[in-house]
Amino acid sequence: MFYNLRRYIFLYYFITVIIFGGGFSYVKDTAKPVDAYIIITVFLILVVISGIIISKLAIEPLEEYVTNLEELSRDTLHELNLPIATIKTNVDMIEKKLSDEKSLKRLSRIKTACNMLTQRYNELDYMIKRQTKREIIERFDLKELIDERVEFLRNIYVEVEFTKDLENFIINMDKIGLSKVIDNIIDNGVKYSQNANKIDITLKNKVLRIKDYGIGIDEVVLLRIFDRYYQNDDSMPGFGIGLSMVKRFCDTHRIKLNIESKKGSGTTIFLDFKGS
Structure with missing residues (x-):
């Protein structure tokens, strides 16, 4: 996607520069001073419009890509929250019924791993919020x-x-x-x-x-x-x-x-x- 985008922007910019450069050179050599000022002003307006078009070509696909990525990340985080909560709840229930030391140690390792997953979940959620420039005070x-x-x-x-x-x-x-x-x-x-x-x-x-x-x-x-x-x-x-x-x-x-x-x-x- 981005390879084609770069190619289109380059072609648009290249053609625009040639047209504007050629037109400016022609006006400078052939037009009267008063007409030249008017034509140069028109060219400058066209340059601004061209810059706006180039910026839209460059930014909009990237903005759409980032937005989709953020939505996917949020959806993924939401889906992760349920299994993590389920593991925690069931581990707590099982722990109340166990008395064997080896089994309790194994369960403790599961709880630690679940806590690590929760920590990663919170960090991903934090990073997504930071990307949207929201202060979290x-x-x-x-x-x-x-x-x-x-x-x-x-x-x-x-x-x-x-x-x-x-x-x-x-x-x-x-x-x-x-x-x-x-x-x-x-x-x-x-x-x-x-x-x-x-x-x-x-x-x-x-x-x-x-x-x-x-x-x-x-x-x-x-x-x-x-x-x-x-x-x-x-x-x-x-x-x-x-x-x-x-x-x-x-x-x-x-x-x-x-x-x-x-x-x-x-x-x-x-x-x-x-x-x-």
Whole structure:
């Protein structure tokens, strides 16, 4: 579809330029000054009209494509909501009737997987809303959000010890976006702390501090750590977009982002909400 569209726009533009260029050259050489001004004005009007036509040719099919994609995404999300809710409900019912430890552990893994699906569902819904430029601002307690995210990640990283020292802090912000920021920072801390398995999280005086005890980051790498697609260690899973998303979110919501790290001694990331 887009290949043909590019071809049609190019042909239209090419023919238009030749016609206008030839006509302008002819008028300049043959017409009287007064007539030339009138004809040039007409040409300029035609150029504007031509630009409008080209923009319509370029934008309308793309706009239709994006609209259809958004509608498909919303329909798909709606269809996903029912099976996820069904799994949750039935797992809760089965859990009440089970006493065997092995079966309960298996059921716990199913619940964790279902929670992960729910998280992906919420993130897709969030991304679709962001594409339509709708602000998603909520009033919530950051302490409760951190508790929720740590509990979610604890089920995934069962070997990691999470320590928390949190104060209540009510803010107005994009809750799902901030959840993704917290998840990304903690996930990176776990990923680069494979021998330490400990994450400290504190929230005091409107500053969130997340510290790991991993391999640390070299000073040269710190200059590029928030660049999109940059990865300090190519052997690690992921695409290097998590921390760039963190930086973009913090810039948008006026959260001061700082990072302290020393090679071999771990990394600490600070989110200062005083200006948000």
